[in-house]
Amino acid sequence: MIKTYKFKLYAAKRNKKLHRQINAAGLAYNHCIALHKRYWQLYHKLLNKFALQKHLTKLKKLERFSYLKEIGSQALQDVTDRIDRAYNLFWTNLDNKRKTAPPGFKKVCKYKSYTLKQAGWKLDEGHGTVYIAKQKYRYFKSRNIEGRIKTLTVKRDTLGDIYLYFVCEQKITEVKLRTGKSVGFDFCFKDKMLVAPDEENDIAAPSFFQKNQKA
Structure with a gap:
């Protein structure tokens, strides 16, 4: 089972570095x-995502594209993966005669996220901190993370706040039936009744409004 945990970063000046990294991913x-x-336009063919990854690796060596060094290689690979999935969806929609359009340009200021896999970050859950590109960030630890973390996505919203999304793989525990019997439920409001099981006592509606009406 795949489960995603979302945490908000504390506001700090160092968060500007994450904004630069998201902008670099957008570029x-x-x-x-x-x-x-x-x-x-030239060959009427699609580029392979692996060719794009090799191309971006070469661009890192040029001063003009030095912004690519802001993010790790895995984040750049994720950018090419996103484009590859978008084009596959575009061609699938065309085959199924659905209204669609090819992936287009995005405003860098509105580009939202980038994703890291196993490298480029380190989690210190005990102290509620995460290291991204060797920079320490604190987040609001509202719960413990369970399972094996597969990816970390750094995402910003329209207000400029940054969130962390940990995608975790968890083992599913088998749930065994104790009796093997089935039970039916009837949802109604007859005589303030909320649920009526066929083998148990009826469950009355809480009637919060009537109880607190005088107050």
Whole structure:
């Protein structure tokens, strides 16, 4: 079973670094979209995501594209994965004759997130902190994380707040029936009754409004 845990980061000046990293992911996304469109115009073929990954790795060495160094290689791979999934969905919709459009450019200021897999981050759950690109960040620890963490997504909202999304893989425990019998439920409001099981006592409606009406 896959479960996602969401935590909000404490507001801090160091969070500007995460905003720069998200912007860098947005620039990389638009660059790859431009390559896709140009390649299609010239050869009427789609670019392979692995070719895009190799291309981005080479661009890191150029001063003009130094912003790509803001994020790790896994985050850049995730950008190409997103574009690949978007194009696959586009072609699937065309085959099924659904209204659709190819992936387009996005405003960098509105680009929302990037995803890391097993590298580029480290979690210190006991102290409610996470290290991303060797920078320490604190988050509101509202619960404990259960299961094996598969990915970490750094996401910002329209207000500029940043959230962490931990996608975890959890083992499903088998639930065994104790009796093997079935029971039916009837939902109604007859005589203030809420639920009427066929083998047990009726469950009355709480009637919160009537109880607190005088107050």
